[in-house]
Amino acid sequence: MTLLNFFQLLVSGIAMGAIYTLTAKGLFITHLATHRLNFGQGDFLMVGAFASIGMLTAGVPAPLAVLGVLVIMGVLGYLLERFAIRPLDRLGDRAGAYSWVLTTAGSALILQNIVELGFGKSAQYAPPLFSKTRDNVINIFGVGIFFEEAAIIITAFVVVGAFYWFLFGSRWGKAVYAVAFNPEAASLFGIDVRGVVVLVFVLAALMAGISGVLVGPLVSVHPHMGLIFTIKALAVAAVGGFTNPVGILVGGLLFGGAEAFSNYWDSAFGDLYPLLFVMALLAVRPSGLFGERRADVR
Amino acid sequence: MIEVDHIDVAIGPVGILHDVSLRLTQGRLVTVIGANGAGKTTLLRTLSNIVTPRSGAIRFGGKPTAGIKPHLLARAGLVHVPQGRQIVPGLTVRDNLVIGADRVAGLDADTIAQGLEREFARFPVLKERQHILGGNLSGGEQQMLAVSRALMMRPKVLLLDEPSLGLAPQVVTTILKALRSLADDGLAVLLVEQLALLALDTADEAHVLQRGRVALSGPAHDLRRDRAVIESYLG
Numbered sequence: 001m002t003l004l005n006f007f008q009l010l011v012s013g014i015a016m017g018a019i020y021t022l023t024a025k026g027l028f029i030t031h032l033a034t035h036r037l038n039f040g041q042g043d044f045l046m047v048g049a050f051a052s053i054g055m056l057t058a059g060v061p062a063p064l065a066v067l068g069v070l071v072i073m074g075v076l077g078y079l080l081e082r083f084a085i086r087p088l089d090r091l092g093d094r095a096g097a098y099s100w101v102l103t104t105a106g107s108a109l110i111l112q113n114i115v116e117l118g119f120g121k122s123a124q125y126a127p128p129l130f131s132k133t134r135d136n137v138i139n140i141f142g143v144g145i146f147f148e149e150a151a152i153i154i155t156a157f158v159v160v161g162a163f164y165w166f167l168f169g170s171r172w173g174k175a176v177y178a179v180a181f182n183p184e185a186a187s188l189f190g191i192d193v194r195g196v197v198v199l200v201f202v203l204a205a206l207m208a209g210i211s212g213v214l215v216g217p218l219v220s221v222h223p224h225m226g227l228i229f230t231i232k233a234l235a236v237a238a239v240g241g242f243t244n245p246v247g248i249l250v251g252g253l254l255f256g257g258a259e260a261f262s263n264y265w266d267s268a269f270g271d272l273y274p275l276l277f278v279m280a281l282l283a284v285r286p287s288g289l290f291g292e293r294r295a296d297v298r
Numbered sequence: 299m300i301e302v303d304h305i306d307v308a309i310g311p312v313g314i315l316h317d318v319s320l321r322l323t324q325g326r327l328v329t330v331i332g333a334n335g336a337g338k339t340t341l342l343r344t345l346s347n348i349v350t351p352r353s354g355a356i357r358f359g360g361k362p363t364a365g366i367k368p369h370l371l372a373r374a375g376l377v378h379v380p381q382g383r384q385i386v387p388g389l390t391v392r393d394n395l396v397i398g399a400d401r402v403a404g405l406d407a408d409t410i411a412q413g414l415e416r417e418f419a420r421f422p423v424l425k426e427r428q429h430i431l432g433g434n435l436s437g438g439e440q441q442m443l444a445v446s447r448a449l450m451m452r453p454k455v456l457l458l459d460e461p462s463l464g465l466a467p468q469v470v471t472t473i474l475k476a477l478r479s480l481a482d483d484g485l486a487v488l489l490v491e492q493l494a495l496l497a498l499d500t501a502d503e504a505h506v507l508q509r510g511r512v513a514l515s516g517p518a519h520d521l522r523r524d525r526a527v528i529e530s531y532l533g
Contacts, residue, residue, distance in 0.1 A: 171400050174393055178386045184348060185384035187368040188377070189398035189447060 001264070007143040009260045015149040015218065017256020018156030022211040023233040024240070024248050025163055026204030032180045032243055033200045036085060036100045040108025041208050042229030048073055048212020049221045050115050053126045062129055069209050077205025080107055081198050108226060116223040126216025152214045159210055160249060166203075167245060176200060228271070235278040241288030251289060299324055299455050299486040300345065300376075305354030307337075307344050314340045315510045318354075322455060322488050327481035329489045329497040329518065332507035338490040339381055341507070342457050345488075346378040347371055359454065373402050375454035381463060383444040387433025391424055394432045394443055399450035410450070417446035420476060438469035445476065455486045462493050474500045498522040 001009075023045055027037045038044065051072050055065035084103035088095040128136070130151035137144045167173040178186040179196045187193050211229075215221075236255050240247030255274050263270030282288070300322035307315040315337045322328050332338050343349045345356060347368050356363045358376050372378065377398075385394055395417060399410050418425035421442040427435060435443060441461050448456055458477070462470040470493070478500050481487045491497035498504055498518045506514040506521070514521065 171397075174386075174389055174397055177388050178397060181386045181388070182384050184368075185380050187348070188346060188372055188380055188384075190369050190372040190401040190451060191397070192367075192369050192401075 004143055005264075008145060009264055010257060011145045011149055011153070013257035013260030014253060015152045015156075015256070016215075016259060017253040018153050018160070019211045019215050019218075020229075020232050020236045020256055021249050021252030022156055022159060022207050022214070023229060024236040024252055025160065025245070026207035027233055027237045028240075028242065028245060028248055029167070029176065029207075030200045030204045031237075033176050034085070034179075034197055037104070038080060038107075038201070038204055038208075039101055039105040039230060040080075040111065040226065041204065041233055042231070043108035043111045043226030044073065044076060044205050044208035045212040045215065045229050046221070046223065046226040047076065047111055047115060048209035049126060049216040049225075050119055050124075050212075050223075051209075052129075052213040052216050053124055053221060054119070056127050056129075066213055069213050070206060073205040073209030074202050076111075077202035078198060080104065080205065081201035083107075085197070085201065086194075108230075112223050112226065119223065121223065123220035123222040125220060126213075128217045129213065148217055152218065155210075156214060159207075163207070164245065172196075172199060231275070235275060238282055239278055239288050241290040244288070244290040247288060247290035299359060300488070301355075301357040302345070303355045303357075305344060305351040305356065307340055307349055307351050309340070309349065313510060315344065315351075318507075318510075318512055320505055320512070320515075322486045324454075324486050325481060325484045326503060327477060327487040327489060327501045328503045328505070329491055329501035330505045330507055331491055331494040331497055334492065335509075336507040337510040338492075338507055339459055342378055342380075342459050342488070342490055345457060346376065369401075372398065372451065375452065376457070377448040377451050377453035377455070378457040379444045379448045379459065379461065381459040383437075383440045385432035385435065385440045385443055385447075387431060389432055390429050391432055391435065391443060392428040395424070395428075395447050395450050398447055399452070402451050405452065409452075413450045413452070417449060420449075421446060421472075438465050438472075441465060441469065441473055442476075445473065449480070453485065455488070456480065457488045457490075459490050460492060461489070462491060462496065470496060495522070 023041055026041055031037045048069050051069045052065055055068050056062065060068065084107050085100060088099050088103065128148045131147045136147040138147045138150065167176065175186070175191045175196050176199070178189070178191055179193050183193045232255065236251045237248055239251030239255060240249070255278070258274040258277060259271065262273040266273070302318060302320045304317050304319050305315060306313065306317065318341065320328065330338055330341060340349060344351055347363060347366055358371070358374070363371060363376075386397070389397065392414070395414060396410060399405050399413060405413075418428075423439055424443060424446060427439065432440065432443065445458070445461065461473050465473070474496060477487055477489060481502070489497055489501060498521055501518040504516065504518045504521045505512050
């Protein structure tokens with residue numbers, strides 16, 4: 001492998017890793033506040049990708065298309081909380097402790113079939129978001145990298161930054177921490193706990209939607225692509241230690257990088273090795289690279 | 299400020315409170331004492347609408363509270379300091395102080411800043427430690443923070459669930475003194491305690507809860523003198 005090759009793979013890996021990070025952030029924040037997460041997170045990403053393809057190919061300008069995707073995803077996140085999560089909370093002990101796995105995964109199946117009905121079974125590519133053509137290459141220190149990938153990395157990091165600001169800096173982020181600590185106590189000091197739960201599910205859906213918009217130009221998009229993204233996002237969150245937002249960023253970049261290189265060595269089974277790597281890591285360190293102890297790191 | 303009329307409370311099939319009535323008015327410190335499992339915590343959780351009574355009525359400021367969500371009751375001035383203090387460990391002392399007041403209608407940045415100064419004067423240790431994470435405070439400091447967090451919300455009624463739990467006697471005295479002066483300044487305070495004698499020394503009025511029923515009520519200093527009665531109820 002030449003040095004040039006190495007850098008190009010690294011950039012591709014970081015681009016995918018940043019997208020996994022975004023998707024995993026969605027899992028992280030609902031898990032933090034409610035100890036539940038959307039097993040259809042990857043399918044939400046798929047819906048985001050298709051919604052963006054649909055609007056972009058229909059000639060909607062990119063900023064408007066992104067806005068449209070965000071609105072659709074926000075509504076989907078609300079509906080998921082309203083119909084797959086809230087009724088189980090109302091049932092209390094009469095619902096099994098892990099019923100939300102079934103209801104969220106079931107919602108994902110519904111989404112897959114709706115999208116298949118609208119867009120068909122075949123794989124599609126999204127038109128590039130940031131540049132006119134897919135193979136627009138820019139030169140950085142003599143290394144040619146795809147402009148699209150560079151723009152995706154920057155966008156993803158901006159979104160991750162906004163996410164951190166929300167979690168650590170805003171009054172709603174503090175409410176999320178209070179609810180995560182003890183929902184009943186949070187309600188006693190005036191926090192609308194149900195509002196926070198809705199908020200985190202909407203945020204999770206938005207993160208999946210943004211991931212979907214960004215991933216569209218990088219990989220082929222089809223209605224059943226979601227599961228693998230759900231699994232990879234879970235793997236990334238597990239590597240990062242699930243309740244550690246910084247760990248998830250590190251986990252995502254490591255995972256994306258590992259995937260790019262393993263696909264270079266073995267194009268048939270490239271996706272397999274990073275997951276085996278995660279399994280091995282979790283066998284040794286079940287709480288991930290950083291662990292839940294450090295959930296309060298700033 | 300608070301009127302409780304003949305409430306019955308059950309959790310699942312188990313009856314916890316039976317025919318409990320009490321009154322809480324401004325400027326009075328009322329204590330509810332009783333042994334472990336007598337239903338003291340359930341009484342406060344019912345007042346905050348976390349638990350719904352099976353029968354009976356609760357009024358706050360003359361209006362029935364039935365159906366009002368707990369966080370809205372808290373914002374309206376019925377503030378409950380829960381057992382175990384429940385300081386959010388990952389937020390700083392200052393963030394913990396502001397988190398409730400931030401959500402009360404009519405409290406702008408200026409009034410919140412004044413509130414902070416007032417609470418820092420009440421418990422100076424909180425001022426020193428305002429940038430430390432809540433989880434790193436001692437139990438006593440956490441209890442002061444819990445009381446101050448509630449006071450930041452400008453309560454009309456303050457409910458406290460065993461503020462003495464796990465604290466050194468000196469800290470308990472500090473907290474009870476603060477509660478006494480709050481009541482003297484016109485706040486309605488309901489103090490649930492297991493340390494009966496200390497609570498009786500501080501309160502104006504007391505109710506003894508025994509297996510979910512009010513077994514005895516009266517002025518605190520009368521009950522305080524009746525040591526034999528207290529001991530037979532509290533074990």
